[in-house]
Amino acid sequence: MKKIRVASLYKLDGVKKDVLFVLDEFGKILEKSQFDGKSQDYIFLDGTLFPTFVNAHTHLELTDFENSKNISNLWDWILFVVGKKRSFSENEYIESINRGEQIFLSKGIGCIGDVRSVLPEGPYLTYFSSGRVFFEILGYSEELFQTKLSYLNKFISLCNVDKGISIHSLYTTPFSRTLNLIKRAKVNEIPVMIHLGETKYETALFFDRKVSGFEKIFPNSEFEDLNVKSYKEIIEKMGFDKNVILVHCVEFNKRDWDMVKERDISVVLCPCSNQYWGDRLPDFKYILENKIRFAIGTDSPLTNRDMNLRKDSYLILKSLNFKEKYFKQVFDSLTYVGREVLKIKGSGLERGEKFHALFVPGVYDEKELFEHFFNDGKIYIIDGDIEDDKVFKKQI
Numbered sequence: 001m002k003k004i005r006v007a008s009l010y011k012l013d014g015v016k017k018d019v020l021f022v023l024d025e026f027g028k029i030l031e032k033s034q035f036d037g038k039s040q041d042y043i044f045l046d047g048t049l050f051p052t053f054v055n056a057h058t059h060l061e062l063t064d065f066e067n068s069k070n071i072s073n074l075w076d077w078i079l080f081v082v083g084k085k086r087s088f089s090e091n092e093y094i095e096s097i098n099r100g101e102q103i104f105l106s107k108g109i110g111c112i113g114d115v116r117s118v119l120p121e122g123p124y125l126t127y128f129s130s131g132r133v134f135f136e137i138l139g140y141s142e143e144l145f146q147t148k149l150s151y152l153n154k155f156i157s158l159c160n161v162d163k164g165i166s167i168h169s170l171y172t173t174p175f176s177r178t179l180n181l182i183k184r185a186k187v188n189e190i191p192v193m194i195h196l197g198e199t200k201y202e203t204a205l206f207f208d209r210k211v212s213g214f215e216k217i218f219p220n221s222e223f224e225d226l227n228v229k230s231y232k233e234i235i236e237k238m239g240f241d242k243n244v245i246l247v248h249c250v251e252f253n254k255r256d257w258d259m260v261k262e263r264d265i266s267v268v269l270c271p272c273s274n275q276y277w278g279d280r281l282p283d284f285k286y287i288l289e290n291k292i293r294f295a296i297g298t299d300s301p302l303t304n305r306d307m308n309l310r311k312d313s314y315l316i317l318k319s320l321n322f323k324e325k326y327f328k329q330v331f332d333s334l335t336y337v338g339r340e341v342l343k344i345k346g347s348g349l350e351r352g353e354k355f356h357a358l359f360v361p362g363v364y365d366e367k368e369l370f371e372h373f374f375n376d377g378k379i380y381i382i383d384g385d386i387e388d389d390k391v392f393k394k395q396i
């Protein structure tokens, strides 16, 4: 048994002072309570403890993919990604996924939202104990769609972690099929993740009917006519609700965001990835001012060379002129709210879980914590296996 006393614990509703964790020999939390003043033989963490970060949208299987650099057109880019994916062996995929997990863990990420298009029989996550794997459906051809569907069935019955369905996007999976998959996810009580409004090319396809690029990917299909004029109308016609997580949403205008809010939909913002296309970033001010539930994701190295959530959060704050009033919302998205978006219950700090958290020494309140974080201050990973003399060894 091991005891850890913490000067300050960051919670959504404020900082809790002087908390005692009692762990078993494997680092699992047996008790979490206010320090009673009597317990002895504890390790004292003199600073603030908070949950590990959430990377709510990435593609671990693409970790070892190179950035495509010169491709600035969505349709050529998709052809490039799909082509490259097909040239990878299963072993290479497993290595890529494992490496991705290790990279993110070493950066203080303890919870992951991973979109997966291969390995329907697993292993799904090797090193991560918390996260959700979304199996990706993509395909305008009947053959590809049916193959994906049979993989999805296996995935839903065999998956050893929290799971979800990813409909890659509404231009790679027909609307009618998307509707059925959304219904199915509801029956199975699992969330659906969809890339939507990522680029101007997508907007041109949906609303201006510029299908020439689309035909490059699906030469034998006709793009369906949903007869929509805005993302708001797509959200309404497709019946998206709180079971749906939309990713990117760069192209959304205020009315689209109002519909996201009205329907209690969660979103994942990937600013560094969005910069790759060079167009623009989502309307962060409107999202934060209107308290839309959001998480933050790195996306994959194909569109984000750094894969560093801290950079993504800087980019959001930079667009907001580093106004302090937004610090808490961004920090919460990286910790507690990111887990809400992915519908993950634990935080690595609850009874019954393996103790896994982040820590800043010498900091005791919210204001100091946010300033430390957004000014690139040192953060340490604290695991249940710490010993007195090596508490601060793992720095991110």
Ligand SMILES: [Zn+2]
Binding pocket: 057, 058, 059, 115, 195, 247, 299, 300
């Ligand atoms: Zn993505």
